[in-house]
Amino acid sequence: MLRDARLVVGKDLRLEWRSRVTISQLLPFALLVLVLFAFALDPDREILAEATPGLFWLAVLFSTLLAIQRAFAVETVDGIVDALRLSGLDPAGIFLGKAAGIALHLLVVEVALGVGVTVMYGTSPSGPLLLVCTALAATAGLAAAGSLYGVLAAGLRVRDTLLPILWLPVVAPVLLAATEAFAAAYDQASGAGWRWCGLLAAFALLYSLIGIFAFEPLLEES
Amino acid sequence: MIVAAASPWSYVGAAYAITFVSLIVYAAFVIVRGRRVGKHLPPQERRWSQ
Amino acid sequence: MTSPSTGSRAGFLRMHPDGTASYGSRVLGSVLLVAIALFLLVALVTSPPDTSEADAMGDLVRIMYVHVPVAIACYTAFLVTALASAMYLWKRTEGWDALAAASAEVGVVFTALTLATGSIWGHTTWGTWWEWDPRLTSTALMFVMYLGYLALRRAVIDPVSRAKQSAILGLVAFVNVPIVHFSVDWWRSLHQKATISRFDPAIEGQKLFALMFGMVLALLAYAWLMLHRFRLQWAEAQVEAKGLDVALAERRAEARADSDPIPEGVNS
Numbered sequence: 460m461l462r463d464a465r466l467v468v469g470k471d472l473r474l475e476w477r478s479r480v481t482i483s484q485l486l487p488f489a490l491l492v493l494v495l496f497a498f499a500l501d502p503d504r505e506i507l508a509e510a511t512p513g514l515f516w517l518a519v520l521f522s523t524l525l526a527i528q529r530a531f532a533v534e535t536v537d538g539i540v541d542a543l544r545l546s547g548l549d550p551a552g553i554f555l556g557k558a559a560g561i562a563l564h565l566l567v568v569e570v571a572l573g574v575g576v577t578v579m580y581g582t583s584p585s586g587p588l589l590l591v592c593t594a595l596a597a598t599a600g601l602a603a604a605g606s607l608y609g610v611l612a613a614g615l616r617v618r619d620t621l622l623p624i625l626w627l628p629v630v631a632p633v634l635l636a637a638t639e640a641f642a643a644a645y646d647q648a649s650g651a652g653w654r655w656c657g658l659l660a661a662f663a664l665l666y667s668l669i670g671i672f673a674f675e676p677l678l679e680e681s
Numbered sequence: 682m683i684v685a686a687a688s689p690w691s692y693v694g695a696a697y698a699i700t701f702v703s704l705i706v707y708a709a710f711v712i713v714r715g716r717r718v719g720k721h722l723p724p725q726e727r728r729w730s731q
Numbered sequence: 732m733t734s735p736s737t738g739s740r741a742g743f744l745r746m747h748p749d750g751t752a753s754y755g756s757r758v759l760g761s762v763l764l765v766a767i768a769l770f771l772l773v774a775l776v777t778s779p780p781d782t783s784e785a786d787a788m789g790d791l792v793r794i795m796y797v798h799v800p801v802a803i804a805c806y807t808a809f810l811v812t813a814l815a816s817a818m819y820l821w822k823r824t825e826g827w828d829a830l831a832a833a834s835a836e837v838g839v840v841f842t843a844l845t846l847a848t849g850s851i852w853g854h855t856t857w858g859t860w861w862e863w864d865p866r867l868t869s870t871a872l873m874f875v876m877y878l879g880y881l882a883l884r885r886a887v888i889d890p891v892s893r894a895k896q897s898a899i900l901g902l903v904a905f906v907n908v909p910i911v912h913f914s915v916d917w918w919r920s921l922h923q924k925a926t927i928s929r930f931d932p933a934i935e936g937q938k939l940f941a942l943m944f945g946m947v948l949a950l951l952a953y954a955w956l957m958l959h960r961f962r963l964q965w966a967e968a969q970v971e972a973k974g975l976d977v978a979l980a981e982r983r984a985e986a987r988a989d990s991d992p993i994p995e996g997v998n999s
C-alpha cells in the first residue's frame with residue numbers, strides 16, 4: 460500500500476514539476492485571496508491583524524479546492540481514470556498517494572501565505588511549534604478528506620460545483636480548529652491551542668482511515 | 682407578520698404554522714409525485730397495494 | 732384492500748389506484764390526524780405557560796413543543812439513512828438504497844423546519860434571527876451536507892453507481908455530524924456571551940407531557956411520510972429500470988432491422 464502511494468505521489472509530482480501548472484496557479488490564487496480580503500475588510504483598522512488566523516485558513520481552504528480538482532482532473536482527462544483503476548495499484552495506496560500530493564501542494568501554499576500574511580497584514584508570528592504542528596495536522600486532514608471527496612466527485616460532469624458543497628461542510632471543523640489554534644499561538648495562550656491541534660490530528664487520522672477503506676468502491680464507480 | 686409583534690402568540694403561531702403547513706405541502710408533493718410515477722408501473726409491481 | 736376508484740378522476744382523499752397509499756398508510760394517516768388535533772389542543776391550550784423562573788418564557792415555551800420534535804425527527808431520519816446505507820453496502824439490494832434516499836429527503840425537510848423554528852425561538856431570546864448558537868450552527872452545516880447528498884444522487888445516472896456512492900456518502904455524512912457538533916460547541920463555549928445561557932427553560936409536569944407528545948407525533952409523521960416517500964423512491968427506481976430495459980430492447984431491435992443478422996452483443 461505505501462509503495463503504491465509513493466508511486467502515485469511520485470507520478471503526480473513529476474507531472475507537476477514538468478508542467479508547473481498547480482504552483483503557477485495555486486500560489487497566485489492564494490495570494491490573490493489575501494488581497495481580496497483586504498479589499499473586503501478595512502486595511503487601516505486592526506481588523507486584518509485580528510482576523511489573520513481565520514483569513515489564513517480560509518485562503519488555504521479555497522486553495523485546497525483547486526488542489527483537489529487538479530489532483531483528479533489529471534486522471535479524468537481522456538478517460539485516464541480507467542487506467543488508474545486497472546493499473547493494479549492498491550486503491551488505499553492511490554488514496555494515500557493522492558492525499559500526499561494534495562498535502563504537499565498545500566504546504567507550499569501555506570508557507571507562501573504565512574509570508575504573505577506577515578507582510579501584508581502586519582501580524583508577527585509567535586509560538587512556532589504550535590503553528591507548525593497545527594499546519595501539519597490541519598493539512599493532513601484537509602488532504603485526506605479532499606482525496607476522498609475528490610474521487611467521489613471526479614467522474615461526474617458536475618464535479619466542479621458538487622465538490623465544494625460536499626467537502627466544505629466536512630472540513631468546517633478543520634477551519635474552526637486551525638483558526639483557534641493559530642489564534643492561541645499568536646496570542647501566546649497556547650494551552651487551548653494544543654487541544655485544538657489534538658482535534659485536528661484526530662480528524663486527520665479519522666479521515667485517513669475512512670479513505671483507506673472507502674476509496675476502492677468509490678474508485679470503481681468514478 | 683412577525684416583525685412588529687410584541688405578543689408571544691405571533692411567534693408561537695408562526696412556528697406552528699410554518700411547521701404544519703410545510704409538512705402538509707411536502708406530503709402533498711410526495712403523494713402527487715407517487716401517483717404520477719405509479720401510472721407507469723404495472724399493478725403487479727406495486728407490492729404495497731396487494 | 733384497495734377501494735377501486737374511478738381512475739384518474741379519483742379525488743385527492745380517495746385511495747388512488749396509481750398512488751403510494753395502502754391500508755396500512757391509511758390507518759397510520761388517520762391516527763396521525765387525530766394525534767395532531769390532540770397535540771394542538773395540548774400544546775396550545777391545555778398546557779400551562781412557563782412561569783418557573785423570574786424571567787420565564789411564558790407562552791413562548793410552546794415553540795419548543797414543535798422545535799425539539801422536528802429536530803428529533805431530522806436526526807432520526809439521517810440515522811436511518813446511515814443505517815440503510817450500511818445495509819446497502821452489505822446486501823446490495825435496491826430496497827436499502829431507496830430507504831436511504833427517501834429518509835435523506837424527509838430529513839432535509841425536517842432540518843429546514845428545525846432551523847426555521849430554532850431561529851424563531853432564538854429571536855424571542857436574542858432579539859435577532861441568528862446568533863451563531865452552537866446547535867443551530869451545527870444544524871445549518873448538517874443541512875448543507877445532506878443537500879449535498881441529494882445533489883450527488885441527482886448527478887449520477889447509473890443506478891448501481893449512484894447507490895454505492897450515495898451509500899458511502901450517507902455513512903460519512905453521518906459520521907461528520909458529531910464531529911461538527913463537538914467542534915462548534917467547543918468553539919462557541921469559548922466565545923459565548925451571557926445571554927445564550929437562557930436558551931433552555933425548565934420543562935416538567937404538563938409541559939414535559941406536551942413536549943413528549945410532540946416528539947411521538949414527529950416520529951409518527953416521519954413514519955407516515957417515509958411510507959409514501961420510500962414507495963415513491965422504489966417506484967421511480969422500477970420505472971427507471973424498465974426505461975433502461977425498453978431502451979436496450981429497442982436498440983437491439985433497430986440493429987437487427989438495419990442489417991443482416993448480427994451476432995449478439997456487438998451493439999455497443
